[in-house]
Amino acid sequence: MIERIVRRWLLAAAMVGTAAAACAAPQRIVDWRAEANADKPTGWNVERYGNVREASLRMNRDSGNAVAQARFASGDDNRPTASLRFAVPFQALHVYRVTLELSAPENVEADVLVRRGPAPYDPMTVRSVSLGNGWQSVTLEATWPVNAPTGDVRVQLRQREGSVAVRRLVVDDQGPAPLGTLPVAAFTPTLIGIHVNKLGQHNTWPAAGQSLVRLWDTYTTWSALAPTLEDFDAFRSQGWKRMDMYVEYVRRNQPDATILYTLGMPPAWASASPDAQCPYGKGTCGAPASIDQWRHYVRTVAERYKGRIRHWELWNEADYRMFFLPTMPMVDLAKAASEELKAVDPQNKLLSPGYTNATGLNALHAFLQSGGGRYVDIIGFHWYFDGHPERLAAPIQNVRRLLKDNGIGDKPIWNTEGAPLCQKRERGECQMDGLSASEQDAVTARAILTMWLNGVEAFAYYTVEGAGGRTVALLSDDFKSSSQAAAQLKRFSGWMVGARAVSLKAWGTTGHAVELERGGERFMVAWAEAPDERMPAALVGSFAKQEILGEDAASVARGADLGIGRVPVRFFNAR
Secondary structure: HHHHHHHHHHHHHHHHHHHHHOOOEEEEEEEEEEOOOEEEEEEEEEEEEEEEEEEEEEEEEEEEEEEEEEEEEEEEEEEOOOOEEEOOOOOOOOEEEEEEEEEEOOOOOEHHHEOOOOOOOOOEEEEEEEOOOEEEEEEEEEEEEOOOOOEEEEEEEEOEEEEEEEEEEEEEEEEEEEOOOOOOOOOOOOOEEEOOOOOOOEOOOOOOOEEEEEOOOOOOHHHHHHOOHHHHOOOOOOHHHHHHHHHHHHHHOOOOOEEEEEOOOOOOOHHHOOOOOOOOOOOEEOOEOOOOHHHHHHHHHHHHHOOOOEEOOEOOOOOOOOOOOOOOHHHHHHHHHHHHHHHHHOOEEEEEOOOOOOOHHHHHHHHHHHHHOOOEEEEEEEEOOOOOHHHHHHHHHHHHHHHHHHOOOOOEEEEEEEEOOOOOOHOOOOOOOOOOOHHHHHHHHHHHHHHHOOOOOEEEEEOOHHHHEEOOOOOOEEEEOOOOHHHHHHHHHHHHHHHEEEEEEEEEEOEEEEEEEOOEEEEEEEEEEOOOEEEEEEHOOOEEEEEEEOOOOOOOOOOEEEEEEEOOOEEEEOO
């Protein structure tokens, strides 16, 4: 009895910091109101970023109240070229709630953004609003990422000319962002996925526990399948042979594995920009020249692989002009692809373009505003990570909020391309430096845990061959066997697939513990972001065994705090 009381007290003490953080009152860091006697509103400024005919900011009055009013007129026929901005001292990995009161003397369409200050100028959240004479309160929430040194709240018109007025801005710091939020779906097999880019140089199926294979950088794009229309229709190109080889390779090694094929990248003869210089060949980054040719391509591929491929990604990284020149709206491609895929097989699932973390949220917002959410079943993103994979929580949470704001918060999110990335060759640095070999191998497991706890349901590792040395390889240098990193993933897959999260707790300074249930049995996975945290013994509860990822199981030492580091540990009871 005394031991149980002591353990309960220790557990409560360990959770004090977490509970205090969760219950802490928001801290107001900005509370701006229009100054009645000022000639120019403090804090706000007008930013020009294009051909501007007019961009002014002044104090005005509305029904006796002071307001800050900005007027814009673009010299560009296609887009607005200035915005109203207010710099805010955001703190990394904190959640913010932003509220503005806005109006317009004449009806206008505008975007309200919480945005990074320097390039790539990406928003953490964005809301499109229709403004008129009446005051409208607009509230946004965002998690601030770790790699954005400055930021601002911004209002920009969606049209070439007009005015917008603001009379109040409030920014509340809600406190540190959680690692994740429960409930989430059971851990799916598709959370362990891969890219295989050098099939032919090898025929090795990695022993990494994978149940998803994405076909990208496999010489199977539209341009590879169709050097001419005649070759495409007759299935006689090298691209067709290579794609058949990939599909057979997956089905031979794991018949129930999910294959994800990335559509797009037209040959020059089918491209709206046939002379464009693109990374994958001339014209391949262009939109299709004809929606009918696009339909023909999608329908032909879907019919050939009916029942074998049921997941289709609309385009690769369409937010980058190096991959997509938007001469045709992406929503038109989504509508046509969805109709063709569902006509061939109602079980087919269409993913949105696989957007990037750099500029993808803004591109996804534009896609959803144009109605794209009606035509896709799954939202695709590309999230790479480094030796601190828990930082993935911020961008994923921001995407999830955007989906909820657009009424499609229930759609699954897939990370269709990512890995622990080392930019040493390009930048002379590597975010994996300082980690031991076992810690490097465990980074992907920590990333997958973070993704899952934020609602991501699939992940495709890029690549098993190591992406030219920029990512940790899942195969040996000669491609004949699996690496230790692959063995770690396979062990991790055995821990996790089919499990449901029961609770998520923070402990120590950087520690995390997820209690899980599968088949009536409970277990727990714990890890820390620092190399040696002390986890309170009370958190272990009645679990008798512990297993460090990649090592053999051992009995839990009772009564003392446990040293837990960057390699996840499973606690369980032996059968």
